[in-house]
Amino acid sequence: MANVSKKTVSRVINDSPFVKEETRLKINEIIRELGFVPDPQARGLAFRRSFLIGMIYDNPTAQYVVNMQQGILDAMKGTSFELVIRPCDRQTPTFLADMRSFVERQKLFGVVLTPSVSEDDRLVKLLHDIDCPYVRIASVSLDSAATMVVTHDCEGAADAARHLADLGHHLIAHISGPPTFRSAHERRRGFTEALAARAIKIRAGYDREGAYTFDSGIALAQELLKLKPRPTAIFTGNDEMAAGVYKVAHDMGLSIPHDLSVIGFDDSPVATRLWPVLTTVRLPIRDMGRMAAEKLIKRRSERRAHAEDVTEVIPSLIVRESTGPASRP
Amino acid sequence: MANVSKKTVSRVINDSPFVKEETRLKINEIIRELGFVPDPQARGLAFRRSFLIGMIYDNPTAQYVVNMQQGILDAMKGTSFELVIRPCDRQTPTFLADMRSFVERQKLFGVVLTPSVSEDDRLVKLLHDIDCPYVRIASVSLDSAATMVVTHDCEGAADAARHLADLGHHLIAHISGPPTFRSAHERRRGFTEALAARAIKIRAGYDREGAYTFDSGIALAQELLKLKPRPTAIFTGNDEMAAGVYKVAHDMGLSIPHDLSVIGFDDSPVATRLWPVLTTVRLPIRDMGRMAAEKLIKRRSERRAHAEDVTEVIPSLIVRESTGPASRP
DNA sequence: CTGAAAGCGCTTACAG
DNA sequence: CTGAAAGCGCTTACAG
Numbered sequence: 001m002a003n004v005s006k007k008t009v010s011r012v013i014n015d016s017p018f019v020k021e022e023t024r025l026k027i028n029e030i031i032r033e034l035g036f037v038p039d040p041q042a043r044g045l046a047f048r049r050s051f052l053i054g055m056i057y058d059n060p061t062a063q064y065v066v067n068m069q070q071g072i073l074d075a076m077k078g079t080s081f082e083l084v085i086r087p088c089d090r091q092t093p094t095f096l097a098d099m100r101s102f103v104e105r106q107k108l109f110g111v112v113l114t115p116s117v118s119e120d121d122r123l124v125k126l127l128h129d130i131d132c133p134y135v136r137i138a139s140v141s142l143d144s145a146a147t148m149v150v151t152h153d154c155e156g157a158a159d160a161a162r163h164l165a166d167l168g169h170h171l172i173a174h175i176s177g178p179p180t181f182r183s184a185h186e187r188r189r190g191f192t193e194a195l196a197a198r199a200i201k202i203r204a205g206y207d208r209e210g211a212y213t214f215d216s217g218i219a220l221a222q223e224l225l226k227l228k229p230r231p232t233a234i235f236t237g238n239d240e241m242a243a244g245v246y247k248v249a250h251d252m253g254l255s256i257p258h259d260l261s262v263i264g265f266d267d268s269p270v271a272t273r274l275w276p277v278l279t280t281v282r283l284p285i286r287d288m289g290r291m292a293a294e295k296l297i298k299r300r301s302e303r304r305a306h307a308e309d310v311t312e313v314i315p316s317l318i319v320r321e322s323t324g325p326a327s328r329p
Numbered sequence: 330m331a332n333v334s335k336k337t338v339s340r341v342i343n344d345s346p347f348v349k350e351e352t353r354l355k356i357n358e359i360i361r362e363l364g365f366v367p368d369p370q371a372r373g374l375a376f377r378r379s380f381l382i383g384m385i386y387d388n389p390t391a392q393y394v395v396n397m398q399q400g401i402l403d404a405m406k407g408t409s410f411e412l413v414i415r416p417c418d419r420q421t422p423t424f425l426a427d428m429r430s431f432v433e434r435q436k437l438f439g440v441v442l443t444p445s446v447s448e449d450d451r452l453v454k455l456l457h458d459i460d461c462p463y464v465r466i467a468s469v470s471l472d473s474a475a476t477m478v479v480t481h482d483c484e485g486a487a488d489a490a491r492h493l494a495d496l497g498h499h500l501i502a503h504i505s506g507p508p509t510f511r512s513a514h515e516r517r518r519g520f521t522e523a524l525a526a527r528a529i530k531i532r533a534g535y536d537r538e539g540a541y542t543f544d545s546g547i548a549l550a551q552e553l554l555k556l557k558p559r560p561t562a563i564f565t566g567n568d569e570m571a572a573g574v575y576k577v578a579h580d581m582g583l584s585i586p587h588d589l590s591v592i593g594f595d596d597s598p599v600a601t602r603l604w605p606v607l608t609t610v611r612l613p614i615r616d617m618g619r620m621a622a623e624k625l626i627k628r629r630s631e632r633r634a635h636a637e638d639v640t641e642v643i644p645s646l647i648v649r650e651s652t653g654p655a656s657r658p
Numbered sequence: 659c660t661g662a663a664a665g666c667g668c669t670t671a672c673a674g
Numbered sequence: 675c676t677g678a679a680a681g682c683g684c685t686t687a688c689a690g
Contacts (some may be wrong), residue, residue: 008660010685018659037434041373042683045666050370052411062391062598069414082381082413082435085398105366106411214602243602250604269391273543273572273599275579337676339669347675371667374682659690666685674677 013038040080044107053296054103054111056086056123060212061240063268064285068114068137071289079297081109088117096126103132110134110296112289116181118142133299135292139186145310146299149292153183153265154190156281156315157235160263161194163279163317164233168326169261173206173224173231175217175241184212187237187265206231210241217244225252225260232261232326239264239271239280242322246274257324267318276321283315342367369409373436382625383432383440385415385452389541390569392597393614397443397466400618408626410438417446425455432461439463439625441618445510447471462628464621468515474639475628478621482512482594483519485610485644486564489592490523492608492646493562497655498590502535502553502560504546504570513541516566516594535560539570546573554581554589561589561655568593568600568609571651575603586653596647605650612644 011019012027030036044050055072059065072083086102088095103111110133117123118136124143127134136143139153164172174191177184192202208224210216217236221244224231236242242264246256254260256276264271267282291311340348341356359365373379384401388394401412415431417424432440439462446452447465453472456463465472468482493501503520506513521531537553539545546565550573553560565571571593575585583589585605593600596611620640 007662007685011660014685020659023659037430039374039436039683040434041370041379041436042666043685044370045368045374045668045683046685048666048685052413062395066391066394070416073414073416080434084381084411084413085402087399087402101366105369105409107368107370214598240602247602247604269543270599270602273569273576273602275576275604336669336678340676343669349675352675368667371682372669374667374684375669377669377682661688661690663688664686667682669682670680672677672679674675 038080040082048107049109050107051081052084052106052108053081053293054084054086054106054108055114056088056099056102056111056117057114058088058090058117059114061238061266061268064114064266067285068112068289071286071291072112072293074286074290075293075297081297084108090117090120096122099123100126100130103127104130108132110299112292112296113137115139115183119182133296135295137288137292139183141310142182146295149288149295149311149313151183151283151288151313151315153186153281153283153315154193156265156283156317157187157190158194159315159317160235160265160279160281161191161200162198163319163323164235164261164263165195165198165200167233167261167323169233170200170326171206171229171231171233172200172202173208173227173234174202175208175210175220175224175234175236175245177210177212177237177241179209181212184209184237191235210237212238212240214240214244217241218247219244221245221248225249225254232259233263233323234260235263237265239266239268239278242278242280243270243274246278256322258327261323261326263323265315271318271320274322279320279323280318281315282318284313288313367409369411377436378438379436380410381413381435381437382410382622383413383415383435383437384443385417385428385431385440385446386443387417387419387446388443390567390595390597393443393595396614397441397618400615400620401441401622403615403619404622404626410626413437419446419449425451428452429455429459432456433459437461439628441621441625442466444468444512448511462625464624466617466621468512470639471511475624478617478624478640478642480512480612480617480642480644482515482612482644483522485594485612485646486516486519487523488644488646489564489594489608489610490520490529491527492648492652493564493590493592494524494527494529496562496590496652498562499529499655500535500558500560500562501529501531502537502556502563503531504537504539504549504553504563504565504574506539506541506566506570508538510541513538513566520564539566541567541569543569543573546570547576548573550574550577554578554583562591562652563589564592566594568595568597568607571607571609572599572603575607585651587656590652590655592652594644600647600649603651608649608652609647610644611647613642617642 040051113136137149176188208220264280267280271278369380442465447467466478505517537549593609596609600607
């Protein structure tokens with residue numbers, strides 16, 4: 001502006017390769033001095049695409065949501081993107097229409113999808129149709145590598161199984177998440193396969209389907225702990241259900257881990273609020289959010305589809321005080 | 330468009346009073362038929378103000394943040410506003426600069442401020458200077474009524490005090506939040522004043538300053554429960570610290586509520602995960618978020634400052650199983 | 659490598 | 675009560 005050209009500034013801002021190095025440096029300096037910041041609304045209008053990244057979620061765990069938001073914001077730091085959030089309910093009749101208007105109206109730059117809505121094929125098809133970039137976070141690869149952050153929940157569950165086997169447990173029960181979550185299947189699969197590798201089989205009736213909720217944990221723990229023989233260990237699909245198991249164990253006068261070992265999944269805050277502190281499996285949720293957003297943002301610069309751009313996340317077992325040697329072999 | 334005028338449509342969309350009723354109805358119908366939605370970016374560009382509402386927060390409790398977001402979204406449903414979120418840290422040297430660029434760059438329609446950042450006078454002055462509407466949520470009225478949602482934390486704390494007094498407790502301890510939160514003062518004040526009304530005085534050394542964190546709850550409970558005579562009840566400034574008290578009590582072999590009554594504040598999910606379930610004080614956080622956003626949005630239509638537009642929220646005591654009669658008078 | 663023109667989809671004054 | 679003009683701050687083709 002003040003010195004040489006005028007619309008070249010736009011080129012500099014958008015990293016166009018057709019600018020002389022010298023000019024670029026000069027303009028960048030002036031931009032810095034003036035503290036000039038391009039107006040995102042005007043840019044958006046001209047681009048026909050906003051600088052808003054959406055996060056669409058239906059995960060009921062507050063800590064999960066907040067950590068994920070943090071991670072996405074981490075990736076956006078220093079960029080001109082802003083995060084708009086959108087909780088949703090897949091059961092609602094207007095679900096798809098709501099999502100469509102959300103994305104289209106704001107002309108979102110892209111969206112990050114978290115489980116379980118990330119597993120919804122109708123939504124993904126819709127995003128495809130309206131040409132909205134997305135990144136899905138899920139426990140299995142459901143899509144092209146460039147759009148996936150996959151968490152190997154099965155391996156975390158396998159670690160839990162081996163930990164229990166090492167402690168000498170044979171009578172092991174499992175409370176899974178609801179079948180509408182892929183993670184529920186993955187966690188069960190990883191757990192039972194690793195157990196099988198140690199020649200341990202979960203008895204019929206010792207593997208029950210929960211809902212990832214505290215109440216479902218209570219209800220199923222009441223049934224499992226009435227079984228004869230009583231299981232010496234329970235692996236739950238998440239920490240919330242583990243908290244339900246704790247409650248029932250306390251009410252029955254069962255001591256953890258002496259009478260019963262418990263392992264959860266998530267390492268949510270409740271894991272350390274419980275007494276004794278809960279052994280669980282941790283997913284780096286914030287990192288996952290960051291990686292997902294980075295993928296979304298990166299896609300702009302690198303137009304050519306990076307074929308092998310897989311992002312994978314491995315959970316880790318956090319051994320605390322809720323697991324101990326099997327008392328009754 | 331299709332029938333009569335052209336720029337009158339804009340008037341209809343913006344609820345201008347200068348449109349004949351007949352014309353308005355006709356245009357509205359066509360808008361509905363076509364499913365026409367005005368482009369928020371273009372509107373924003375022309376208005377010099379976006380349709381984005383910001384939520385600025387530094388509350389460490391995930392459930393608080395998520396509920397607040399939900400409430401704000403409740404108020405925005407059916408409007409063309411969208412929610413952009415912004416966690417912050419008041420201690421950071423770039424705090425004010427960050428907030429300024431966030432608000433200015435996006436030309437935010439307005440922001441909702443939650444505790445404790447809602448109590449930051451520097452930020453509020455900044456928002457004033459750059460002419461950005463805001464609504465503050467806090468436990469005391471810090472500003473003109475039109476910009477405040479005030480939660481009477483002191484009354485919730487007073488309920489807690491009376492509940493304990495009714496149960497015959499005299500040796501009562503308190504773990505407060507950090508002095509940087511107004512709510513910490515309000516909760517203590519409401520508690521001690523209601524106790525005083527029953528002729529109960531908190532002994533020197535039985536009123537300690539925590540940090541609203543689980544760990545601070547543990548640290549202070551360890552000190553308080555070593556005191557002679559040992560308090561028969563503890564009121565903590567939030568549930569997280571109550572969880573810390575539980576842990577120490579369990580470790581010391583103290584039974585709740587037989588040996589020790591505990592009352593928290595928040596009614597966060599952990600309150601019901603603890604064993605026994607925690608008596609606590611509940612704030613309708615989601616409603617608060619909704620009311621705050623409604624105030625912000627309403628200010629557009631009603632330009633004249635509604636002088637007496639106070640929004641007040643009363644917490645409620647939720648009696649569960651962590652409080653019982655004082656065993657040792 | 660750089661500039662002048664036209665336009666993104668709306669709104670603000672300004673006239674009628 | 676309604677319309678024609680100009681502009682919000684940027685970008686896209688399009689020429690040089």
